[in-house]
Each structure stands twice: as structure tokens, then as C-alpha cells.
Amino acid sequence: MSDTAQGQPISRRERLKRERKERILDAAAAVFAGKGFHQATVRDVAELADVADGTIYNYFDSKFDLLIGLLARLARLETLPGELTEALQSDARDFFVAAFHDRIERIEQGEEMLRALLPQVFVRPELRERFYQQYVQRIATLLEQYLQAQIELGRMRPVNVPLTVRMVQGMFVGLLFLRILGDEPLQSGWEDVPEALATLVFDGLNPEDRE
Amino acid sequence: MSDTAQGQPISRRERLKRERKERILDAAAAVFAGKGFHQATVRDVAELADVADGTIYNYFDSKFDLLIGLLARLARLETLPGELTEALQSDARDFFVAAFHDRIERIEQGEEMLRALLPQVFVRPELRERFYQQYVQRIATLLEQYLQAQIELGRMRPVNVPLTVRMVQGMFVGLLFLRILGDEPLQSGWEDVPEALATLVFDGLNPEDRE
Amino acid sequence: MSDTAQGQPISRRERLKRERKERILDAAAAVFAGKGFHQATVRDVAELADVADGTIYNYFDSKFDLLIGLLARLARLETLPGELTEALQSDARDFFVAAFHDRIERIEQGEEMLRALLPQVFVRPELRERFYQQYVQRIATLLEQYLQAQIELGRMRPVNVPLTVRMVQGMFVGLLFLRILGDEPLQSGWEDVPEALATLVFDGLNPEDRE
Amino acid sequence: MSDTAQGQPISRRERLKRERKERILDAAAAVFAGKGFHQATVRDVAELADVADGTIYNYFDSKFDLLIGLLARLARLETLPGELTEALQSDARDFFVAAFHDRIERIEQGEEMLRALLPQVFVRPELRERFYQQYVQRIATLLEQYLQAQIELGRMRPVNVPLTVRMVQGMFVGLLFLRILGDEPLQSGWEDVPEALATLVFDGLNPEDRE
DNA sequence: TATGAATGAGGGTTCATTCAT
DNA sequence: TATGAATGAACCCTCATTCAT
Numbered sequence: 001m002s003d004t005a006q007g008q009p010i011s012r013r014e015r016l017k018r019e020r021k022e023r024i025l026d027a028a029a030a031v032f033a034g035k036g037f038h039q040a041t042v043r044d045v046a047e048l049a050d051v052a053d054g055t056i057y058n059y060f061d062s063k064f065d066l067l068i069g070l071l072a073r074l075a076r077l078e079t080l081p082g083e084l085t086e087a088l089q090s091d092a093r094d095f096f097v098a099a100f101h102d103r104i105e106r107i108e109q110g111e112e113m114l115r116a117l118l119p120q121v122f123v124r125p126e127l128r129e130r131f132y133q134q135y136v137q138r139i140a141t142l143l144e145q146y147l148q149a150q151i152e153l154g155r156m157r158p159v160n161v162p163l164t165v166r167m168v169q170g171m172f173v174g175l176l177f178l179r180i181l182g183d184e185p186l187q188s189g190w191e192d193v194p195e196a197l198a199t200l201v202f203d204g205l206n207p208e209d210r211e
Numbered sequence: 212m213s214d215t216a217q218g219q220p221i222s223r224r225e226r227l228k229r230e231r232k233e234r235i236l237d238a239a240a241a242v243f244a245g246k247g248f249h250q251a252t253v254r255d256v257a258e259l260a261d262v263a264d265g266t267i268y269n270y271f272d273s274k275f276d277l278l279i280g281l282l283a284r285l286a287r288l289e290t291l292p293g294e295l296t297e298a299l300q301s302d303a304r305d306f307f308v309a310a311f312h313d314r315i316e317r318i319e320q321g322e323e324m325l326r327a328l329l330p331q332v333f334v335r336p337e338l339r340e341r342f343y344q345q346y347v348q349r350i351a352t353l354l355e356q357y358l359q360a361q362i363e364l365g366r367m368r369p370v371n372v373p374l375t376v377r378m379v380q381g382m383f384v385g386l387l388f389l390r391i392l393g394d395e396p397l398q399s400g401w402e403d404v405p406e407a408l409a410t411l412v413f414d415g416l417n418p419e420d421r422e
Numbered sequence: 423m424s425d426t427a428q429g430q431p432i433s434r435r436e437r438l439k440r441e442r443k444e445r446i447l448d449a450a451a452a453v454f455a456g457k458g459f460h461q462a463t464v465r466d467v468a469e470l471a472d473v474a475d476g477t478i479y480n481y482f483d484s485k486f487d488l489l490i491g492l493l494a495r496l497a498r499l500e501t502l503p504g505e506l507t508e509a510l511q512s513d514a515r516d517f518f519v520a521a522f523h524d525r526i527e528r529i530e531q532g533e534e535m536l537r538a539l540l541p542q543v544f545v546r547p548e549l550r551e552r553f554y555q556q557y558v559q560r561i562a563t564l565l566e567q568y569l570q571a572q573i574e575l576g577r578m579r580p581v582n583v584p585l586t587v588r589m590v591q592g593m594f595v596g597l598l599f600l601r602i603l604g605d606e607p608l609q610s611g612w613e614d615v616p617e618a619l620a621t622l623v624f625d626g627l628n629p630e631d632r633e
Numbered sequence: 634m635s636d637t638a639q640g641q642p643i644s645r646r647e648r649l650k651r652e653r654k655e656r657i658l659d660a661a662a663a664v665f666a667g668k669g670f671h672q673a674t675v676r677d678v679a680e681l682a683d684v685a686d687g688t689i690y691n692y693f694d695s696k697f698d699l700l701i702g703l704l705a706r707l708a709r710l711e712t713l714p715g716e717l718t719e720a721l722q723s724d725a726r727d728f729f730v731a732a733f734h735d736r737i738e739r740i741e742q743g744e745e746m747l748r749a750l751l752p753q754v755f756v757r758p759e760l761r762e763r764f765y766q767q768y769v770q771r772i773a774t775l776l777e778q779y780l781q782a783q784i785e786l787g788r789m790r791p792v793n794v795p796l797t798v799r800m801v802q803g804m805f806v807g808l809l810f811l812r813i814l815g816d817e818p819l820q821s822g823w824e825d826v827p828e829a830l831a832t833l834v835f836d837g838l839n840p841e842d843r844e
Numbered sequence: 845t846a847t848g849a850a851t852g853a854g855g856g857t858t859c860a861t862t863c864a865t
Numbered sequence: 866t867a868t869g870a871a872t873g874a875a876c877c878c879t880c881a882t883t884c885a886t
Contacts, residue, residue, distance in 0.1 A: 013865085017870085036334030038249040042856060052872045054858080063856065119330035122391060123247030132392045140394075157414070162396035163407040166389055173388050174381025180333060181343045183351075185373035196374040200412065203368070228845095253881060263847040265883080274881065439866095458756030460671040464860060474868040476862080485860060541752035544813060545669030554814045562816075579836070584818035585829040588811055595810050596803025602755060603765045605773075607795035618796040623833065625790070646886085650849085675877060685851045687879080696877065 021059045024049045025073055028066040032116030037067065067120055067127055070113050075134045077110055092155055093202050100194035107176050108190075115180060140165050168201060232270045235260045236284055239277040243327030248278065278331055278338060281324050286345045288321055303366055304413050311405035318387050319401075326391055351376050379412060443481045446471045447495055450488040454538030459489065489542055489549060492535050497556045499532055514577055515624050522616035529598050530612075537602060562587050590623060654692045657682045658706055661699040665749030670700065700753055700760060703746050708767045710743055725788055726835050733827035740809050741823075748813055773798050801834060 027049035031040040042063050046053045060066050107114070121131045143165045150156040175193065178186050186193075238260035242251040253274050257264045271277050318325070332342045354376045361367040386404065389397050397404075449471035453462040464485050468475045482488050529536070543553045565587045572578040597615065600608050608615075660682035664673045675696050679686045693699050740747070754764045776798045783789040808826065811819050819826075 013870095020870095036331075039334065041854085053856090054873060055871055057857070058870065115333065119333040120247075122326060122330040123250065128392055132394070136389065136392060136394065140396075157410075159410055160400065160403060160407045163400050163404060164411055166386065166394065166397045167382055167408060167411055170385025170389050171378055171382045172385065174383065174385035175377065177384050177388070178347065178377055178381050181339055181347060183343070183347065183377065185351075186377045189371065189374050192371060193374060196371045197378060199368075199370055200375055200378055203414075252879085257848095264881090265848065266846055268882070269845070458753075461756065463858085468869095475860090476869065477867055479861070480866070537755060541755040542669075544748060544752040545672065550814055554816070558811065558814060558816065562818075579832075581832055582822065582825060582829045585822050585826060586833055588808065588816065588819045589804055589830060589833055592807025592811050593800055593804045594807065596805065596807030597799065599806050599810075600769065600799055600803050603761060603769060605765070605769065605799065607773075608799045611793065611796050614793060615796060618793045619800060621790075621792055622797055622800055625836070646849090653849095674875085686877090687852060688850055690878065691849065 020049075020051065020055075021069075024051065024056055024059055025066070025069050029070055029113045029116050032067075032070075033112045037063075037116065037120050064124070067117060067124075068130070070117055071127065071130055071134065074110055074113050074117070077106055092150055093198060096202050097194055097198045100197045103172055104190070104193055107172065107179075111176070111179070114176060118177075136169065140169060143168065171197070171201075228270075231260075231262065231266075232280075235262065235267055235270055236277070236280050240281055240324045240327050243278075243281075244323045248327065248331050275335070278328060278335075279341070281328055282338065282341055282345065285321055285324050285328070288317055303361055304409060307413050308405055308409045311408045314383055315401070315405055318383065318390075322387070322390070325387060347380065351380060354379065382408070382412075442471075442473065442477075443491075446473065446478055446481055447488070447491050451492055451535045451538050454489075454492075455534045459485075459538065459542050486546070489539060489546075490552070492539055493549065493552055493556065496532055496535050496539070499528060514572055515620060518624050519616055519620045522619050525594055526612070526616055529594065529601075533598070533601070536598060558591065562591060565590065593619070593623075653682075653684065653688075654702075657684065657689055657692055658699070658702050662703055662746045662749050665700075665703075666745045670696075670749065670753050697757070700750060700757075701763070703750055704760065704763055704767065707743055707746050707750070710739055725783055726831060729835050730827055730831045733830045736805055737823070737826055740805065740812075744809065744812070747809060769802065773802060776801065804830070804834075 024045065027045045031044045031048055034040070035044070042056060043053055045066070046056055049056075056066075060069060117127070117131070121127050140162075144161050147156065147159075147161050147165060151158050151161070175186065179190075189196075235256065238256045242255045242259055245251070246255070253267060254264055256277070257267055260267075267277075271280060328338070328342070332338050351373075355372050358367065358370075358372050358376060362369050362372070386397065390401075400407075446467065449467045453466045453470055456462070457466070464478060465475055467488070468478055471478075478488075482491060539549070539553070543549050562584075566583050569578065569581075569583050569587060573580050573583070597608065601612075611618075657678065660678045664677045664681055667673070668677070675689060676686055678699070679689055682689075689699075693702060750760070750764070754760050773795075777794050780789065780792075780794050780798060784791050784794070808819065812823075822829075
């Protein structure tokens, strides 16, 4: 009687709860990114989210659990597999530029969350493991498969696949890190990064006979 | 040799002090790397260094100042300019492999200190700035000059110099990061990294006519 | 009998309310006895009573008020006056054994509630006073009168009446306490307590010439 | 060299520490007895002991640990075995009066600590067990042996030894409890308690042939 | 100069109570 | 009237720093 339209039940209540949870995570990302996880107090987060201190504990088990929440949300930003497989047919370099664009954009989107998370990823084993699995390993596997296939098709130079993939991945993390450090040249040239990245990386992957 | 020729008065007292300071920094690096700066207590450091809590404050102004101390010590590990300039003449690829070897080794040496420092570098403006200047900018400038020169000599493909340099630097940070994350393939293939790195980066820098 | 003769309008609604209140008190007794008043949360009580947190506040003013409720309910378990007065005529020792049996049983019945209450009785003046009046003083007065009468009839040794009554009462509390402490001999010999109690107390009250 | 007079070493420092620990326990007893363990804050204790909040944690692991400390101190007040064994020879009734006097006095001495402890003894298993072993069981065993011996010597009526001992012990606890409840007759007649207690208990223990 | 006990501000977390639905 | 999420005051405890010895 109260919810005949079972499709989207409880609607109101439920939606408010979800919104509030998101608001808290937004606040956590902003506050942690701004002053660092330890410098930030739960009250800082609560104030920015415009809730009472205690309310946060209705949604998260602990201050630390907010980081887990951010990590989960970050994982939701990840998709690429779709593009990747369909792009396998197209020209490799074009694909790389597109993929780089995609990554670079995501970094921009998620930068705040990454700034909030990364320092703790170094330090908390639980976070480290989750981050590695969700954020690094999955992508590494995809890239390895792609690279291997390209090499077998003769479209790329035979290289040490696992290490090369790590280097490319590492480069993204490293660029993010330099951005966070406030490196001027990188910030002003940010939109040219994908092209430069492709030039650096891809041309090096060309089979010798390309010339 | 370094002791006697110094003007004499350093002896005993002075050397003990210096040793003790180093012991404290060793302990700080180990403890901070192990549990993170905030999880670690000054007492943890004191105990590992085998001194009393208060003693640390005879050598450092604050807990945070220990990080500054580590940063300074890290800077002392940096030299390359010497090699770099002399190697400018030699074959570029050979130079790169050598330089990469050097960097990779240093990362290993300094990994503990970097693990202690990096998370805080994200978070403390003062540390960020020092780190950027001592550890990033100086090297970036050198690499830019070198790259520019090579390009002008026609030995390298004309690329976006500042961005390319950032990518290479970023890769080192990124690789360190992946190592800290515990990435298996990277750890087991660590000694092959310089060669793979050179293959990836350098071949991509070749002028087209090289072939 | 108690239901129909009441004037009718009690039905349903009213009875449900009363039942619910009892259910909440049952839960409170169980929870407080199990973990102690402060360790127990209102939510613990609510969950065991199968109501929402807020519902409890429709029946009780505060968490503390639950204790008052338990005390009131405990008082309802008390009656003895009836037996006492009628037994005044019978043989004193027989009366004592019967009375002890009665008390010992009550202790068993009310043990959970007493475990919930006693610790707070020590600590909360309001509770202390109510408990003393309802649970101690009334009975003390009765016992004093009885003892005084017996003495005057020459059936008991002339003793310090008020103190002796306190000792007997105290013994009940003390035995309950030892039971709660988990004393093995007391628990396994519990059904023999009335007889042993009578032997100890009553024989000591005999006039010397009785033998 | 620094402490040749090994007899009372480190003296100063060590004694100050011990004194401070006692001062904290004094304060804890007073505060917990006054408002109850949970109503009292660590700060209350600290203020009364005239130390900083944190100082308490240099001496005790937690707030709860203060109770353990009180229990330990209470145990130190206990001795009787000495008297007990030597008094085994003397007249039993005289011994009882003396022993009762002793107990009653101790209760007065330790009342504050007992008021602080008892409510929590009901509620904390760890405390309950310690209290039972240190404070009840030891004495129960002694009394049982004594009583048994007296019975075998024909000086006391053969009774259920374990239960009778529990009753006597329980009476002490119960009297303390009534005292805490503020019972007027008990308080004003407190000094007569040992005599009344002996009359009640001991005469009941007389063999029938005593007359 | 080294020591380590004392300090006390600060913060994560709990939970009784309220109140909109 | 029942619900249960929101509230925020309160409190235990940690730990960087100080300082008397």
C-alpha cells in the first residue's frame, strides 16, 4: 500500500540517505585533500557536509572508513574496458592518444580524491591493498593483454611487457604527483600531455620496420 | 683522514653528537617508513635510536623537523651533475642507461626515507616546496638543458621538452610508488628496469633519420 | 476477573500498551543485569524488546527511569505481611523457616532485576532512597514489631532488636551478593539455605531456658 | 657508584612516584565512591589528586585499571590469618567478638573503597573474579577450617559448614550495604554491632549440651 | 647534555535524547 | 503512536613537548 510502484521503492527516505552519504564523501575528499587526513578533524568534515559530528558515524564506521568510501567511489569512475576492446582494431597510436586523454581527464576529476587518498595509501596496508587491486592491478592486466596482442600482430616492438606496462602506469601516477607538487610547466602544459605522452611512449613501441 | 685534518677540535664530543643525530634520523626513517609519520610516536623513534624522548629535542625542534632532517639527508645522496656533464659527450643511449641505473639504485637506497617522506610531502606545504626544489626542479632543469642540447645537435627527435622531462621524472616517482604498493612483477624485474626504461624512453626520442 | 470488571474501555489498545511496557521492562532487566546499566545502551534494550529506540521514550522519561520502573515492579513482588501476621501465632521457628523459604524464592525470582538495580542503588541517591524505603525499611519495621512481640512473650531471647533485624536482612542481601559473585558452595547448596539459616539465626534467638 | 647505599636505592624519585600513585588512588576512591564510577570522570580524579589528566595514565592503564588498583590496595588491608590461628585456642566466643570487631573496623576503613568498587564488581567479570578470590574465597576457606575444627572439638553445634560460613560472610557485606543505604538504626548502633553479631551468631552455634 | 615524568590540549567516538515523518 | 536518523555534548585517552633533576 505504501509502495505499490515497487520499481523505485522507499524513494524519499532512501534517496535522502544516499545524497547525504555523497555529501559527506564530498566533504571528506575536500577536507582531506586540503589539510591531509590527520590534520583534518571529523568535525571539519561534518561542518563542510553540514551535518552533526555524530551523523557521520551513521554512514561510516570510523574516520578511516571515509577513506575506504572514497576509494570505492573512485573505483566507480573507472570503466575504459569498453573502449579498450573496441579500440583494439583501430590504429594503435590513435587509441593511445584517446586512452591517455581519458586517463588524464580522470586524474583531473579524481584529483581531489586522490590527494586525499594517496598519502594514506602509502601508510595503511589495508588501503594499500585495496588501492592496488582496484586501481592498479586490474588496469595492468588489461594493458598487458593489449600490449601482448599488439606485439604478436607485429604492430609493436617486442618489449618486456610487464615492466613496460608498469612504466606507463607509473608515469600517470608520477605526473599526478608532480601536479600536486605544483610544478608550473606541467600545469600550464597539461592539455598537451596526451600528445606528448603518445609521442614519447608510442613511438618507442613502434616496430623497427615502421620507418 | 677526514677527522685529523679538520682543525682538531671536532673530536669525541662533536663526533658523538653527529653520530647520535644520524642515529636518530636512521630511527626516524625506519619508524616513519614502517608506520607512517602520524602513526609513529616520538617515543617510537627515541626507543629505536636508544635515546630518551627528550633527547630528540636537543637535536631537532619538533617531530616535524625530523622530516626536514630526512629531506636534507636525502639531498646529500644527490650528485649526478658531475657524471651528467661529462657524459654529455658520449653516446646518448649509453648515457641514459647509466643514468637510469644510477637513479634506480638511489631509489633503492633512499626508499625507506622516501616512504617516510612522501606521504607528508603531499600534505605539508613547507615540505612540498623544499622537496620540489631540492629533488625535482634542480634535476628537471638539468635534464631540460641536456635534452634541448641533444635536440639541437640533431641527436634526438624534437619534442616538447618540459613535458617530456616531467614524464621521465614522473616515471621514477611512479615506479617507486608501484614498488611501495608491493607490485610483484616490478619487484621481481627490478634489475631489468633500466634497460626497459631506456628502450621505452630513448628509442622514442630518436630522430627518425637514425635508422 | 481483573480485566472484565474494570469498566470495559481498557480493551485492546490499553492492553497492548501495558504489554509493551512490560516487554520493555523485561528487556531492561535482562540487558542491565547482563552488562550493567552503563554498559547497556538504550538501543540494546529497544532491540531486545523489539521496538524502536524512540518508542521507549513514549513509556519512560529517560534511561534512568527504566530503573525506577524496575524498582516499582520489584515492589509488586513483595507481600508477606499477610502470612506474617497470621503466622504470628504459630511456632516461631516454623514461621521463620517458612518466611526464609519465601524470601529465598523471591530472591531467585527477582535476581535479574536486582542485578540490574543494585549497582545503581549504590550510586544514585534517588534510587537509593526509594529502594531503602520500599525494600528495606518497610520489612524492617515489620520484623522489629514481630521480634519485639516474641521477646515480650518470652519466646525469644532479649536482644538488640533493631540491630538484629538489620543483620537478618543484611544476610539476605549478602547471600544474594555472594550468589552473584558466583560462589560455588552457595549455588549448589541453595535449597538448604532456609534450614541452615533458621538453625543459625533462630537457635541463637532462643531463650536459654527453652532447652 | 650512584647508589652505594643499596638498602633504599633511588629513594627520592622512587618515593615520589609511589606517593603520587597513592594520591591518585585516594582520589579515585573518593571520587568513585561519591558519584559512582561512570558518573566520575578521569578529570575529576586528576583534579582531586592534583595532577594532570595524562599523568594518571603514567600510573594506570585505563580508568578501569584504577579499580583494579583499589582492589589490590584493599587486599593489602587484609590480614586476620595471624590472629585467627593463634586465637584458635582461646574461648570461641571471645574470639568471635574480637574477629567481628576487626571486620567491622576494616569495613569502616575500607568503606570508601568498597563503595567505589562494589557497584562495578557486580558488573565487570574481571573485577568480580578478582574480588571473589581475594576477598571472599580466601576468608571463606579459613572460616570453614576453623568452624570444622570447633565442631570436631565439640565446641560448636554441628551445622552445614559451607553455608553457615557464607551466611556470616554475607552478613558483613549486607551490613555494609545497609550502611551505604543510610539506614539510621544501623549507623547509630554501629559500635554495638560486634556484640549483637556475636550474640546472634555464636549462641546459635552452641552445642546443645552447653546449658 | 641526557633523562623521562608531567603536562594538557585535542580529537575520535559513543549514545541518550529529540523530532520529522 | 511508532519509527529510526540526526543531533551534539561529553569523555577517555594519546602523545608532542617541556623541564626539573
